[in-house]
Amino acid sequence: MIKRHAWQTSESQVTPEDVYKQRRSFLKLGGAAAAGSILAPYGYAQSWRTDEDPAPFEAATTYNNFYEFGMDKTDPAKYAHEMSVDPWSVKIEGMVEKPGSYNLEDILKWGDQEERIYRLRCVEAWSMVIPWVGYPLASLLKQVKPLSKAKYVVFKTLADRKQMRGMRSRFSLIDWPYIEGLTIEEAANPLTLLTFGMYGQTLPNQNGAPVRLVIPWKYGFKSIKSIVSIEFTNRQPRTTWQQLQPKEYGFYANVNPEVSHPRWSQARERRLPGGIFGAERIDTQMFNGYGEQVAHLYKGLDLTKNY
């Protein structure tokens, strides 16, 4: 089943890497053969693509922020293999009709897998274009049925010191587990992707295997990785970065070139990968260029205060 949306550009405009072309024919699930049979038969449609060139697979999988595995951008690629992602289950908790602990195998079936090529904009003022595979988080919401009083969704990343060496470091300032949150409207927006793969294959561990969020109009740290819990609540959660630097990071964290972060001007971004003279610098777009789909969520909200 091919899903087509008004916003998608024609396929011929996309010039992905050769490797990536070969890989995208179907989802290969690395390692576990049992798991391999789960996604592959589904295949996936391609929808929602930008016509910008995706970053090479190599770049997207060796330059990561995943502090559970270390502070350096190269640490996750080196150490994330120490995390076991099979079996995996996700707790659905809080104000929801069908709470419980669900196996990844079940969750995979709750929506139609699609490929989407999104811009990912990091708060550190760089960005990459990445082809993801997953289904809209809205499909999961339909399945588990949040109660009407649920106003927020809280996500947690796995926190296991044994498997995640970054957590063992004594001078880390972070209080684990990593927590992120969305309003229920943001969670239900068709752009919010519950993601299981990238470049036509299963997510590598450093990119948040086996299941993560991708929220393309928000700074990358909102797109939480390796999710073990999804909780529905009526109170706005305090996310990890808010706890760490309340003045620097807000709950919304929408990409906004006009609101500069104390550490980084957000007016422009480095489009990675870059060469030996640095990366191309491009102007950052409001909502990372996805305003048409999401601006209505923030009507009446002062975005310079609610950053």
Next chain:
Amino acid sequence: MIRLLVHLGSAAPLVFILVQLLTRMLGPDPGEPLVRFLGEAAVVFLLMSLAVTPLVKTRPSFKRLMLYRRAVGLWAFAYALLHALGFWGLYLGWYWGDLVSELVERPYIVVGFIALLILLVLALTSPKVVMRKLGGRRWRFAHRFVYVAVLLAMVHYFWQLRSFAGEWLVYVAITALLLGWRVMYHWRSSKGRV
């Protein structure tokens, strides 16, 4: 001969990182590892230059180290300058306007910039000729600002941390040791003179 070795040794980290840059070993965003490496090198050289005096005073046999203090200090400045240039070039794509706004608006960069300006003044006044022109007293006064520079560098370093303070704590401990030693030394010698 030894002087040559000092310079070669000091240039080695620069060669090391440049080779990695040119062979594309620094990954998709070479600016970040480059700028970080150069900043850390600046701090290390600054601390090495500050370690000379305590070493010489406590171990007279190390007296010859004094001959190379200036070289090490100049390398600290060189690394700091390259660090700032790397930031301008690889982070900001050599945009003037962006550099100016970073230098005045971003608090941790303002602090780093002041530290760099101090190091610049110290580098310019480091040749013997200038020293003689200034006179020992004024020269020593100016060069005490190296303590301000290293403290500002530590603030700058801390301010840009995201979530891990381990290495920073090590550098702060060394800074405290080197500055603390001087306080103690002057306190003792002034008491001794009375």
